[in-house]
Amino acid sequence: MHDPAAARAGNFIRHEEIPSPPRRPNQSLQPPLRSAPAYDPKSMRAENFICHEEILASLEYAERFKNDKAALRAVLNKAEDRKGIDHREAVLLLITPDKEIEAELFALARRIKQEFYGNRIVMFAPLYLSNHCLNSCVYCPYHRTNADMPRIKLGPQDIERETRALQDMGHKRLALEAGEHPKLNPIEYILEAVDIIYSVKHKNGAIRRVNVNIAATTVENYRKLRDAKIGTYILFQETYNKAGYVKLHPAGPKHDYARQTEAMDRAMEGGIDDVGLGVLFGLQDHRYELAALLMHAEHLEAAHGVGPHTVSVPRIRAADGIDPASFTSGVKDDEFARLVACIRVAAPYVGMIVSTRESKECRERVLELGVSQISGGSRTSVGGYCEPEPETELSAQFQVNDNRSLDEVVAWLMRLGHIPSFCTACYREGRTGDRFMALCKSGQILNCCHPNALMTLKEYLMDYAGPESRALGDPMIAAELTKIPSEKIRTLVAGRLKDIENGSRDFRV
C-alpha cells in the first residue's frame, strides 16, 4: 500500500537522519546513540532487519529522552507532516510519562485517523477452518498437546454453510484461519476453501474479499494463494523477541524464528503485495514489540518498496488451558491506547485492526485513536457460525470480549458517528500495494472510499439491518453524501443509492 517513491523519500525515516534532541545546558556531552552495526532494514535476514541490539539501543534512547520536552515535541512536530516517524521516535512517545505530550499525541492520532480514513470503519469476520495443529504455541489452546481440545476440520459443505451464515449476517469480507498441519490442512485445502467461499452466492450475499491468516509457508505456496485471488495475507509474528519466541514456541515448524520473521519477504516474492503484520501483545515487553513491529514495516518498505497494508494489535486472552495472568507482560488499557496512537502517527497509511478480543469500551476508545477495521459478530471456534458451541465446550481459540451481533455493532458504530463500511472495492479494482498508497496520497479517499462505504452500508441496510440500524443508517447516508467533494461522483452515488433501493447490488467507484 505504500508509494515506493515516498518510501525512498523516507516515509519511515531512518534514525541516522534524525537530528539529536536539542542539548540543554546541564545535559552531558555524551554522543547521540547510533544504530547497532548489524541493523540493516534492507537485509533479507531476520536478525539484521529485526536487530535485537538496535531495539535495545532504541529503548535506551527512549529512556534517556522520555522527560525531555524539546525532544518529545520535535518528534510530534515531525509526525505532524503525516509522513510517519521511525521506531525509535515511536518508542519515545510510547514510554514518556509526560501527560501533556500524551494528550498532544492522542489529539494528533485522532486528526491523522480522520484525515486518512475519515469516519469509516471497515467490517470483517474471522472464519475458522480447522484447529488441527502441529505447533505448540503456549498461548494458544489449539497447540498439539492439548488433548482436551475437540479437533474439527470443515469439509466443503461445512464451508458453504458457514459462508452462507456469514452472508446472512451481512459480511462481505472474511479472514480465514487454520492451524498449521501440512497433512490435514495442506495448501490445497486452503485454496479449495477460498474457491468455495467466493463461489457461494446466497440471496443478495457474496463474500467479496477473503483475507488469509495461515502459517508461514513457501514462495510457491504464496504464489498459489495470490493466484487464488486472496485479499491480504496476514501473519502475526506473536513476539519479535527471539529468545522469548523460541520459548513460547517450543516445538513444531513455528519454532523456527527466521522462518516466521522472513515469511512476508517470501509472500512478496510470491507476488502478494498486500500483507498484514501483527503482534500478540502481552507475551513480551510491549515497548520492545512496538520498536520491532515498526522495524518490520520499515524493512518491507526498504526491501520491497511496499509497507504492510494492515497491522493487527491483539492482546492475549483466556482460552481452554490458557490463563493470561500467567504471562507477566500484560498490557493495560491505558498502555494499549498509547500503543494504538503511536502506530497511527508512525504509519499514517496503515490499516489498523482490533478484533472482538477487546471489549466494547476498549474498542470505542481505540477507534478514535487510529483503528480502522474491526470484526463483528465473530465466532472463534471451528464451525461456530452455524452451530454456536455450548459454554462448556471450550473449543474457541480465544475468549471473545465483545459478544454483540454484527447488527448491534453496526448500530453502535453509527451512534458514535462512524460509518460501518463493507467495501472491498480497492482489492477488486487491483488497487493493492503501492497503488493503494497512491490513492491515499492523492487525497481521493473522500471521492472513492467514502462513496463506496455509503453504497455498501446501503446494501447492508436493505438486506440485513434491524430496525435501529435502518433508522440510524438512512439519515447518516444522506448527511454523508453531501460531504463527497466531486459533484460528478456525488450525483453518481445518489443514483446508485436509488438503484440499490430498487434491488441492484455491488456498485463501486
Ligand code: SF4
Ligand atoms: S497459534 Fe496457530 S500455530 Fe500456534 S498452536 Fe495455535 S493454531 Fe497452532
